[in-house]
Amino acid sequence: MRAADLRGLELITQDPQNKLPLFGSARLFLVGVPPLTRLGQDIMERLGPATAGAVLFRFGYEAGLGMATSLADMYPWENDNEWFLAGSVVRSFSGLALEEIDHLRFERGQGILSFRGRWRDSIQTLIHAGLQGIPPHSGCSLLAGAASGYASACLGREVLVRELACAAQGAPECIFEGRAVEEWGLAPEELRQQFSLPQVGDEVGRLRQALEQASRELAAQRDELESLRRRSLAPEPQEGMLYRGQAMARVMVLAAKAAPTAATVLITGETGTGKEVLARFLHRHSGREAEPFLAINCAALPPNLLESELFGHLRGSFTGAERDKKGLFVEAGAGTLFLDEVGELPLELQAKLLRALQEKEVRPVGGVKGQPVRARIVAASNRSLPEMVAAGSFREDLYYRLAVIPMALPPLRQRREDILPLARHFLEQLRPDSPGFSPAAVRLMEAHAWPGNVRELANVVEYAVVLAGNERLGPEHLPPGLGQAPTDPLAGLAAGLPSQEELLRRYTAYVLEQTGGNKSQAARILGIGPNTLWRRLKAAAPDAQRG
Numbered sequence: 001m002r003a004a005d006l007r008g009l010e011l012i013t014q015d016p017q018n019k020l021p022l023f024g025s026a027r028l029f030l031v032g033v034p035p036l037t038r039l040g041q042d043i044m045e046r047l048g049p050a051t052a053g054a055v056l057f058r059f060g061y062e063a064g065l066g067m068a069t070s071l072a073d074m075y076p077w078e079n080d081n082e083w084f085l086a087g088s089v090v091r092s093f094s095g096l097a098l099e100e101i102d103h104l105r106f107e108r109g110q111g112i113l114s115f116r117g118r119w120r121d122s123i124q125t126l127i128h129a130g131l132q133g134i135p136p137h138s139g140c141s142l143l144a145g146a147a148s149g150y151a152s153a154c155l156g157r158e159v160l161v162r163e164l165a166c167a168a169q170g171a172p173e174c175i176f177e178g179r180a181v182e183e184w185g186l187a188p189e190e191l192r193q194q195f196s197l198p199q200v201g202d203e204v205g206r207l208r209q210a211l212e213q214a215s216r217e218l219a220a221q222r223d224e225l226e227s228l229r230r231r232s233l234a235p236e237p238q239e240g241m242l243y244r245g246q247a248m249a250r251v252m253v254l255a256a257k258a259a260p261t262a263a264t265v266l267i268t269g270e271t272g273t274g275k276e277v278l279a280r281f282l283h284r285h286s287g288r289e290a291e292p293f294l295a296i297n298c299a300a301l302p303p304n305l306l307e308s309e310l311f312g313h314l315r316g317s318f319t320g321a322e323r324d325k326k327g328l329f330v331e332a333g334a335g336t337l338f339l340d341e342v343g344e345l346p347l348e349l350q351a352k353l354l355r356a357l358q359e360k361e362v363r364p365v366g367g368v369k370g371q372p373v374r375a376r377i378v379a380a381s382n383r384s385l386p387e388m389v390a391a392g393s394f395r396e397d398l399y400y401r402l403a404v405i406p407m408a409l410p411p412l413r414q415r416r417e418d419i420l421p422l423a424r425h426f427l428e429q430l431r432p433d434s435p436g437f438s439p440a441a442v443r444l445m446e447a448h449a450w451p452g453n454v455r456e457l458a459n460v461v462e463y464a465v466v467l468a469g470n471e472r473l474g475p476e477h478l479p480p481g482l483g484q485a486p487t488d489p490l491a492g493l494a495a496g497l498p499s500q501e502e503l504l505r506r507y508t509a510y511v512l513e514q515t516g517g518n519k520s521q522a523a524r525i526l527g528i529g530p531n532t533l534w535r536r537l538k539a540a541a542p543d544a545q546r547g
């Protein structure tokens with residue numbers, strides 16, 4: 001899961017018992033600016049700006065801390081940076097301010113977290129504008145508190161966020177910076193003011209406790225913000241080809257280059273990976289898009305029908321041939337002819353196809369005169385043609401004629417980063433007003449092996465929409481079997497190619513699950529002591545419980 005994939009409304013659920021709103025497991029209370037202004041006025045008047053600012057900071061801090069631990073429980077984050085950035089996304093959608101992070105350095109293993117960013121339209125500048133007879137406040141203490149609490153949970157140590165400039169004091173926008181408390185070099189008195197605490201030490205102890213319980217260790221990867229930016233700027237869904245990962249990006253770069261040429265293309269990929277969608281993409285960008293795009297599935301027709309369908313026939317050439325038929329090669333004109341499942345062509349038609357490609361003409365059934373072929377040929381196969389060549393069921397010379405430009409579509413399980421965007425795309429098409437997927441449904445979909453690839457995913461979303469109606473799509477709406485372990489448990493464990501540390505965590509949870517939660521048995525199987533198991537499980541517990 002990545003921060004950019006968060007959708008605000010998907011995070012808000014209803015308590016199944018009483019239908020009251022929840023964020024994570026905490027009851028939620030929505031409040032608008034006018035009553036907040038009332039509250040601000042009251043505490044400013046009674047406490048003075050400095051103490052009021054500190055109270056708001058603590059309020060925000062508590063909220064940020066809870067947010068971070070809830071988000072850690074809700075989703076398996078791809079890395080620490082994503083978890084951290086999710087906080088920024090949530091501060092924006094929850095209405096605190098439009099937040100942007102400009103710089104981030106987060107190396108949890110080494111205890112390093114520093115960041116810098118901007119707030120626009122901060123709620124506190126709005127509240128302050130409504131206050132009467134109150135001097136300009138000392139800054140967006142509520143926001144600084146929220147960001148401090150969130151960052152402290154991420155790092156596992158106290159982090160302090162301070163404003164360097166504030167819009168409420170005339171700056172064009174609020175600029176903030178976050179660092180571990182000790183990095184600020186503040187005197188104890190300044191710290192006390194910031195946190196409004198009699199003893200900062202107590203607060204640190206309390207924070208540690210909260211973290212022990214709730215914070216989940218994420219794989220310490222050194223993905224910098226830059227790489228995140230690069231990926232989130234990767235090509236957006238266009239013309240039915242929706243992808244974000246490198247695997248598909250490579251295919252699409254090749255497709256864009258190959259499209260305008262006349263070269264024959266061979267698309268390979270498992271069933272449901274979108275071979276025809278790619279063929280149509282090639283056609284649309286071929287410069288031949290005004291000409292026809294004709295597609296035929298070579299496995300769908302018996303050989304004699306397939307022959308006349310492809311190459312045409314003359315009237316009277318066989319029983320039932322009541323008039324001349326041109327055949328797809330000729331009908332495609334200067335357009336594109338897409339031959340799906342080309343591996344299923346019988347050998348005698350393979351010979352005829354080879355001749356069509358070599359001599360650029362076809363002879364209709366019952367005819368002697370050749371017809372010129374101008375169409376560009378795109379073929380596809382979900383079987384391995386080289387293996388069929390080796391087995392003697394596919395002509396080697398035809399294979400090389402077809403595979404002038406080979407393109408291999410990766411299976412969905414090798415492009416897991418695309419699962420959620422694709423699922424949302426299908427959902428958007430079917431039900432634009434849907435409240436989206438629940439975090440549990442996202443986890444199940446991301447863990448599934450998807451043997452039927454993108455087509456299976458589209459079917460699953462359609463199934464879920466039928467069951468869910470206007471509700472948010474949850475695990476109970478997914479088809480039976482989707483929640484079960486993937487057919488290859490190792491593929492499931494290694495989903496998303498985790499770090500060794502993360503893999504160890506997942507495997508520990510898996511073994512515990514297999515032993516029915518028996519910790520001493522699990523420790524024996526893993527060959528580790530009970531303490532080591534305990535440490536690993538503290539991190540892995542949410543997954544183990546979910547199954």
Ligand SMILES: [Zn+2]
Nearest residue numbers: 140166167174
């Ligand atoms: Zn501000």
